[in-house]
Amino acid sequence: xxxxxxxxxxxxxxxxxxxxxxxxxxxxxxxxxxxxxxxxxxxxxxxxxxxxxxxxxxxxxxxxxxxxxxxxxxxxxxxxxxxxxxxxxxxxxxxxxxxxxxxxxxxxxxxxxxxxxxxxxxxxxxxxxxxxxxxxxxxxxxxxxxxxxxxxxxxxxxxxxxxxxxxxxxxxxxxxxxxxxxxxxxxxxxxxxxxxxxxxxxxxxxxxxxxxxxxxxxxxxxxxxxxxxxxxxxxxxxxxxxxxxxxxxxxxxxxxxxxxxxxxxxxxxxxxxxxxxxxxxxxxxxxxxxxxxxxxxxxxxxxxxxxxxxxxxxxxxxxxxxxxxxxxxxxxxxxxxxxxxxxxxxxxxxxxxxxxxxxxxxxxxxxxxxxxxxxxxxxxxxxxxxxxxxxxxxxxxxxxxxxxxxxxxxxxxxxxxxxxxxxxxxxxxxxxxxxxxxxxxxxxxxxxxxxxxxxxxxxxxxxxxxxxxxxxxxxxxxxxxxxxxxxxxxxxxxxxxxxxxxxxxxxxxxxxxxxxxxxxxxxxxxxxxxxxxxxxxxxxxxxxxxxxxxxxxxxxxxxxxxxxxxxxxxxxxxxxxxxxxxxxxxxxxxxxxxxxxxxxxxxxxxxxxxxxxxxxxxxxxxxxxxxxxxxxxxxxxxxxxxx
Ligand SMILES: Cc1cc2nc3c(=O)[nH]c(=O)nc-3n(C[C@H](O)[C@H](O)[C@H](O)COP(=O)(O)OP(=O)(O)OC[C@H]3O[C@@H](n4cnc5c(N)ncnc54)[C@H](O)[C@@H]3O)c2cc1C
Numbered sequence: 001x002x003x004x005x006x007x008x009x010x011x012x013x014x015x016x017x018x019x020x021x022x023x024x025x026x027x028x029x030x031x032x033x034x035x036x037x038x039x040x041x042x043x044x045x046x047x048x049x050x051x052x053x054x055x056x057x058x059x060x061x062x063x064x065x066x067x068x069x070x071x072x073x074x075x076x077x078x079x080x081x082x083x084x085x086x087x088x089x090x091x092x093x094x095x096x097x098x099x100x101x102x103x104x105x106x107x108x109x110x111x112x113x114x115x116x117x118x119x120x121x122x123x124x125x126x127x128x129x130x131x132x133x134x135x136x137x138x139x140x141x142x143x144x145x146x147x148x149x150x151x152x153x154x155x156x157x158x159x160x161x162x163x164x165x166x167x168x169x170x171x172x173x174x175x176x177x178x179x180x181x182x183x184x185x186x187x188x189x190x191x192x193x194x195x196x197x198x199x200x201x202x203x204x205x206x207x208x209x210x211x212x213x214x215x216x217x218x219x220x221x222x223x224x225x226x227x228x229x230x231x232x233x234x235x236x237x238x239x240x241x242x243x244x245x246x247x248x249x250x251x252x253x254x255x256x257x258x259x260x261x262x263x264x265x266x267x268x269x270x271x272x273x274x275x276x277x278x279x280x281x282x283x284x285x286x287x288x289x290x291x292x293x294x295x296x297x298x299x300x301x302x303x304x305x306x307x308x309x310x311x312x313x314x315x316x317x318x319x320x321x322x323x324x325x326x327x328x329x330x331x332x333x334x335x336x337x338x339x340x341x342x343x344x345x346x347x348x349x350x351x352x353x354x355x356x357x358x359x360x361x362x363x364x365x366x367x368x369x370x371x372x373x374x375x376x377x378x379x380x381x382x383x384x385x386x387x388x389x390x391x392x393x394x395x396x397x398x399x400x401x402x403x404x405x406x407x408x409x410x411x412x413x414x415x416x417x418x419x420x421x422x423x424x425x426x427x428x429x430x431x432x433x434x435x436x437x438x439x440x441x442x443x444x445x446x447x448x449x450x451x452x453x454x455x456x457x458x459x460x461x462x463x464x465x466x467x468x469x470x471x472x473x474x475x476x477x478x479x480x481x482x483x484x485x486x487x488x489x490x491x492x493x494x495x496x497x498x499x500x501x502x503x504x505x506x507x508x509x510x511x512x513x514x515x516x517x518x519x520x521x522x523x524x525x526x527x528x529x530x531x532x533x534x535x536x537x538x539x540x541x542x543x544x545x546x547x548x549x550x551x552x553x554x555x556x557x558x559x560x561x562x563x564x565x566x567x568x569x570x571x572x573x574x575x576x577x578x579x580x581x582x583x584x585x586x587x588x589x590x591x592x593x594x595x596x597x598x599x600x601x602x603x604x605x606x607x608x609x610x611x612x613x614x615x616x617x618x619x620x621x622x623x624x625x626x627x628x629x630x631x632x633x634x635x636x637x638x639x640x641x642x643x
Contacts, residue, residue, distance in 0.1 A: 056101045056149055056272060057280035057287040060094075064286070066320035067094040069633070070308055071328055072293045072337065075151020076619055077606040078328030079271035080191070080626025083218075083278070085633060086285035093284060094319060095276075096291040096310055099148035106154045107267040108399070108407055109224075115155050116454045120148035124332060124501055125456075126570075131487075132370070132508030135546060135566030136456035143504060143570060144454075145332060149289065150272030152330065156572070156619055157413060158261040158268060159436070160221050162188055162249045163614030163621050166430050171611050175582030176592040178628075187627040188249075188620065189214040191274070194260065195222045206257070207246035218274040219623060220264035224409025227258070230379070230439065230476065231415045236533035238417060248418060253615065254431045256417030261410055262619070266403030271623060288312065294498035296325055296341040296602060298357050305602035311499075323637060324601045327578075328626070331608040335363045335491045335577035336502045338589070338604075343596060344493075352496050358598045360589050365576040366489035367613045368506050370568040371436070371479045372518050373455065376465055376542040377529050378473035384442035385474060412437045412476060418483075418615070421520035423513070432483050433521045434616060436571075439476035440466070455569055460547050465567065469542035478528065480521025481571055483615045486511035491577050506574070509565055518568060519560045573618045578608040593632045605629030 071082040074097035082095040099120055105111050106120070117123055124143035126133065133141040146152035165181040172180035192214045199210045235245055235256060244255035262269040279285055288310075295309040297318065307320035327334040338344055342357035345364075349356050399407035418431035440448055448466035457465065469475050489506035509515050529539045545554065549562035578596075581588025589596065590609055596602040607622045614621045 055277055055280060057095075057276055057285070059100075059289040060286040063094060063288055063317075063319060064092065066307070066322055067092040067286070068321070068323045069093045069326060070319055070321040070324075071095045071326045072308060073097060073151065073327065073329035073333065073606065074149045074272065074276065074287065075146060075328060075330055075606065076153040076271045076622040077626035077629065078326075079150060079153075079275045080623055081326055081328055081605050081630045081633075082285070082287075083275035084627065084630035086279050086282045088634065088638070089282075089284060091284060091323075093286070095285075095287045096293050096308065096319075097149050097287065097289055098292045099146070100289045102148050102150050102154045102268075102270060102272055106148075106270070109158060109261065109263055109266070109268060109410055110407055112155065112157050112268070113451070113454070116142075116144045120146060121155060122147045122332070122501070124504055126508070127503060127505045129506075129508050131510045132565055132568055133456075134548065135458060135461040136569070137458055138456075140456060141506075141508065141569045142454060142456045143332070143574070144572060145330060148272075149276060149287070150270035152572070153262070153270040153619060153623075154268070154272065157410065158263055159410070159413070159416065159617045160249070160260045160262055160620050161416075161434075161616035162624075163616050163618070164253045164430055166428075167612065167614040167621075171580070174611055175585060176580055176611065177582075178592060179580070184624055184628060185212070187624045187631075190217055190627050191219040191623050192217040193220045195220060195264075207250050207252075209250065212247070212250040218278060219262060219271075220269040220274065221260040222263045223258055223260060224263075224411070224414040225266060225404045226406045226409050226411075227414070228406075228412060230537060231258070231412055233533050233537055234412075234415050234437065234528075237528050237531035240531045240533050241528060243417065243419070248416075248616070249620075252429050254418050254420060254429050256415065256435075258414050259410075259416050261414070263409070266399065266408030271626075292499070293329070293337060294340065296327070296337060296343075298341060298343075298599065298602075300355075300357065302600065303357060303598060304600040321601065324603060324633065326629075326633070327602070327604045328606045330606050331366070331574040331577050332491060332502060332504065334604050334606055334608045336493065336498075338362045338578065338596070339493050339502075340496070340498050343599065348492055352493055354493075354496060358596070360597060361579070361587050362589050363491040363502075363577050364488070365579045365587055365611075366491055366504075366506055366574060367485055367487075367576045367610075368489075368508070369434075369481050369483065369571045369573040369613065369618075370485065370508060370514070370518070371481045371571040372521060372564060372568045373465055373477060373479060374546075374563050374567045375522060375525060375529075376469045376475050376477055376544070377539050378469050378475055378542055379534075379537045379539045380442075381473045381538045381540060384472075386443055387441045412439045419524055421517055421524065423517055423520065431615065432517055433524070434481040434483055435521075435525070436479045436481065437476055438479065440470055440474065442474050443471055445470075457567075461566065464544040464546055468544045475542070478525040479571075480518055480525060482514055482518050482521070482568075484613065485514050487514050504574075506570070508570075509568065515561050515564050518564045519557055522560045522563075571617075573607075573613065575607045575610040575613050575618060578604040579611050580609040581611055593636065594629050603629065603633070 238256035398405035552559035
């Protein structure tokens, strides 16, 4: 799981352990946690030992008045776009980013969860939801987003999943020429530097082959360095249920795997590290940090983007773009910026007294993956293991000295996979549910509280989901993730103030089919827990029930549907608010070359352009959009002879 995952620091009877809990920051609770926290802080302060934190581009002291390209947002996609455009030596490129450099804590893979709610998180929340998020305080789901160089690739849990061939072929079939799987595969490969396993020409270990993967790209992918025994048992359970175990980013997707992650030498490989660090010394490339863009400047007559307005150090400034402005501010903020600039739904803009430049359905088509934090499984019940401070210290030393061990990987989260529920065609290799896993040491109140807190659970939900079962045993949760939601939401401006968070209404679970699929997700999780492979772990589903659902018969579809509406939350993959589409698509905001319709010199290149969400975590596809987006710009200005 991405958000609620916490490498638990459990030191189990099988030698499992992630060393440092994500709870509360660098380390877990108790004496061990405090020791580790101070040890980590001391060593991180010294910096030298961790070394590979990346030398990010400096903050430009005196930006020019004009650049050829102004890129807004240095996140998963924006970092790629800015770096690739600045490869052209006679182009000048400015990247404007609202945040600063990634903090050192973000380097250590299992600590990713501790970054939520800090200064590098925009910390958005949805509007109160009617059909979902019912077990959250105020019925709002939390929406963390990276406000930092590297964007959400600095906050995320690094899982590298590409999506399904059919996702991209469907984009192309809808008129998005050039976005079919065979078109985008070279861009996935262009970024990639797969460290393990070594790729051969034919199909190698677990199905990895050079047909689908590459080495030598800027984005390093690696396997987790350490594998808890529960993960091996889960792999066996998957095989026992008839699932393939192997690459899910290659020829097939259905099945389970030890997932590659954006990790380099045991540290996070964000888009900032992968793409901006190598570009830092280019004389034609400037980066302005803590620069909050408030508006795209448009010539009202020619409908041409001529620059942007931004606030830095409390002062409003402008910068001109000679060729293009490229918005890569993400699904929330690219939509917000377009609307602030007069590009959006006419009625909405008029209500806010914003002069309309183009009437486009900006902010519609909002889609997201939801993950379900249930059932809770107790395991190792006759001999539950608490966190072991001594083991945590050992793990910490191992990490600091060698960058290996539990702190260099993703613990149980590395095990994930895709299945077909009864609503998917099992012969089509187009799975509708993904699973990710989290676990907690016995009685790990600090970690469970932390996860519950950032998820936004009410206290009574916390007790049922985490508190009571974890007071009896170690716990793990297979988190079913809905892959192709039918619910659609919107993003709108709250008011004309660019510094106010927009109104985020994903209308989670407003389509009943989304609930049905997740109920089937529960059924499969229960089946897997009953497998022979897991028997030695004494796995048992917790009988604690979501209090608000207690009227429904235990184990019935009605009960699980109620649980879905209370416990499902975002897995942080919002897309679609600046939808890509051909001229015939009235719902499209950008064309297949990512140009904003009816406006000159303005593109959007980030997760918001996805016409439909992909199957699997989306960061890899967003990086691909960055790669392809940059090439589209190069084609238009270089190869078309206009430059
Ligand atoms: C907690 C979490 C866990 C996740 N886990 C995974 C995972 O394991 N695997 C995976 O594939 N995906 C994961 N994701 C999703 C993935 O990281 C995002 O979908 C992806 O990073 C989005 O990329 P983007 O370029 O569209 O936006 P972002 O990466 O969010 O970049 C947008 C950038 O624009 C900047 N910006 C915004 N507004 C302005 C403004 N007005 N002025 C200047 N700058 C601005 C932001 O600060 C940010 O740097 C996760 C996301 C989160 C939040």
